Amino acid sequence: MKFPLEPTESYDGRIMVHLLEDSGTEKRISCSSYERAIAVVKRKQHDVTVAKIVDRDDEVVFSSADMDIDVWENV
Numbered sequence: 001m002k003f004p005l006e007p008t009e010s011y012d013g014r015i016m017v018h019l020l021e022d023s024g025t026e027k028r029i030s031c032s033s034y035e036r037a038i039a040v041v042k043r044k045q046h047d048v049t050v051a052k053i054v055d056r057d058d059e060v061v062f063s064s065a066d067m068d069i070d071v072w073e074n075v
Contacts, residue, residue, distance in 0.1 A: 018052040019044055041069045 017040045019027040027048075031037040034053070041051045045064050053062035062072050 015056065016054045017041055017044075018050075018054060019048040020050040020052070022049045038069060038073050045069060 014030045014032055015034060015037045017029040017031055017037050019029070029040050031040060037053045041053065041062070041064065045051045051062075051064040051069075052060050055061045062069065
């Protein structure tokens with residue numbers, strides 16, 4: 001069976017940081033480690049409405065709407 005369209009996104013299995021705006025804009029940043037993802041969130045969290053860290057299984061493991069990144073990092 002042939003599929004007429006190729007996937008528009010590919011996923012390399014890395015941790016992703018999702019930066020979300022009230023306007024609906026979303027930016028995704030691929031990170032090679034949780035340390036890198038935490039650093040990205042700390043740097044960008046005040047510029048966006050919500051920052052999320054999504055693990056390799058596509059599950060949200062952190063959301064700035066629910067918890068401060070410093071608290072999550074310590075846990």
